[in-house]
Amino acid sequence: MTATSEAPPTITPAHDLGASAPRVAVIGAGIAGLSAARALVDGGVSVQVFDRGQRPGGRCSTRRDGHHAFDHGAQYFTVRDARFAAALEPACREGRVAAWHGTVVALARGRTQAIPATSRYVGVTGMGDLAERLAEGLPIVSQVTVAAALPGPRDWQLVATTGAELGRYNALVLAMPPEQALRVVPRRGTLRQRLAGLASAPCWALLLGFEGRLPLPFDGAFVDDPAIGWMARDSAKPGRPAGERWVLHATPAWSAARLHYTPERAAVELLAAFWRATALTPRAPRYRRAHRWALARPDAAPPGELFDDRLAVAACGDWCRGGRVEGAWLSGEAVGTHLAARLARTCAHR
Secondary structure (H helix, E strand, C coil), X not given: CCCCCCCCCCCCCCCCCCCCCCEEEEECCEHHHHHHHHHHHHCCCEEEEECCCCCCECCCCCEEECCEEECCCCCCECCCCHXXXXXXXXXXXXXXXXXXXXXXXXXXXXXXXXXXXXXXXXXXXXCHHHHHHXXXXXXXXXXXXXEEEEECCCCEEEEECCCCEEEEECEEEEECXXXXXXXXXXXXXXXXXHHHCCCEEEEEEEEEEECCCCCCCCCEEEECCCCEEEEEEHHHCCCCCCCEEXXXXXXXXXXXXXXXXXXXXXXXXXXXXXXXXXXXCCCCCCEEEEEEEEEEEECCCCCCCEEECCCCEEEECXXXXXXCHHHHHHHHHHHHHHHHHHHHHHHHCC
C-alpha cells in the first residue's frame, strides 16, 4: 500500500544515538526487517524502518473484517534455532505467542493420513501479534513505498513514490521479496545481478466463515490437490474468537495460472475445490473472501543473505533461507549483525 497523502512522512527515529552514530534504513517491516532493525539497534546503530503496509508483519499478519479475523498469510511457525527461541521468549512469557495443538494431517481425495508430530506456534489472537511484539520500540514509518535509493559519495538518499525525500543513510537493508528489492537497488554493484536471478511464487488465499462447525477430524491439512495445498481451521488456534473459520492456500501452480482472476472468481473456484478435497456436502459460507499474495514464497533455491559491502547494502528475507518464519528472522538477524559490525569498523577508522 502506498502513501495516500502528498505530505512527506514524519521521521523521528526512536533509536537516534547521536550525530556520530551511523544511520541505517531498513526497507520492509516483515519479520526479516524487524529482526534486522533489532540487531542493528543492539549493535549501536541508529535505525529507521519504512514499510508500505498499514502495520508491520508483511505476510505474518492477520486480516480483520468486522467480527471475522483470519491468518491469511503465514499460518504458524516452528522453532528450531536457539537464537530464535530466545527472541521469542518475552512474547511467550507475556502470552502473546503460544503453541498451537491442533491436529494437522495429510489429506488426499477426502482421506486423511497422520504426519510426524511437530511443535507449531502462533501469535495469540492472530499471527500479526508476533510481528507487533517484535516491532515494539522500533521507529517505523508505515504506508510509505520507497521508490529509489540514490547513492551519494558516502551515503544513500531515499525517495518515496510520492517524491518525498525520506532522509540520508549510511547503509540500506532491503527486507522484501527479491523482485521488490530489484526495483530499489542501484544498477551498479553486485547485488542487482544476484537478485535478478531470483523469483517468488504467488498464492491465492481463501477466507471462509461458516454458521456451524464443519465435520472434519483435523484442524490443518497439507493437501494433495491440484488447486489447494493447505487448509486450516483458523478458529482452532489459541485466543481466537468463537466461530468456524477456515483459510485455504492454493498451490503455486494453480495461483500462477490464475493471477489474472478477480478475487470473486478465485473464491468460487477454490470453494468448489475445498468441497471436492474434503468430500463434504457443500454448504453456503456466511463469509467468503479471496486474497492474492503476488510474491508469497521463494521459487528458487535459498541463496542466503546477499551483501554488497562496498555499497553498504544488504538484502534479507524468508526467501534467503527457505521460506519459513524462523528463516526470515534468522536472515534479518544475520544482516543486522553483519552491518552493525561493518559500520563499527568504518567509524573506528575515521
